[in-house]
Amino acid sequence: MKTIGIGVDILDNVRIKKLIKNNVFLNKIFTKKEIILSKKINNKPAYFAKRFAAKEAFSKSLGSGFRNGLSFKDISIVNDKLGKPSFYISDKLKNIIKKKFKIKKFNFLLSISDEKKYSLAFVIFQKL
Numbered sequence: 732m733k734t735i736g737i738g739v740d741i742l743d744n745v746r747i748k749k750l751i752k753n754n755v756f757l758n759k760i761f762t763k764k765e766i767i768l769s770k771k772i773n774n775k776p777a778y779f780a781k782r783f784a785a786k787e788a789f790s791k792s793l794g795s796g797f798r799n800g801l802s803f804k805d806i807s808i809v810n811d812k813l814g815k816p817s818f819y820i821s822d823k824l825k826n827i828i829k830k831k832f833k834i835k836k837f838n839f840l841l842s843i844s845d846e847k848k849y850s851l852a853f854v855i856f857q858k859l
Contacts (some may be wrong), residue, residue, distance in 0.1 A: 738791030
């Protein structure tokens with residue numbers, strides 16, 4: 732495996748607490764599935780802040796940010812049965828990656844964490 736890129740982002744949870752009160756913001760940044768899953772979460776600001784940071788870190792790992800057709804809603808964070816987070820890689824994401832990096836097999840490693848005031852995400856983008 733070869734590391735293609737890394738990305739990291741940190742976010743103030745208070746900033747997100749204010750923003751998630753706005754449905755336009757929620758629907759612009761988060762997928763329907765992420766919004767539906769948030770209904771089961773008590774600490775919604777931390778939930779959304781971690782996902783926002785993960786999306787930012789993902790875009791940074793590509794080295795391009797949100798350009799070339801990539802939007803926040805193209806990136807979706809999912810969790811396995813034990814809670815481990817990862818990215819759902821849609822066909823659109825696959826095509827963006829294939830076009831930019833000329834690779835077919837790749838992987839993203841994601842780690843997210845939060846404390847009372849901040850949420851953090853770290854992403855490693857690997858060629859397999």
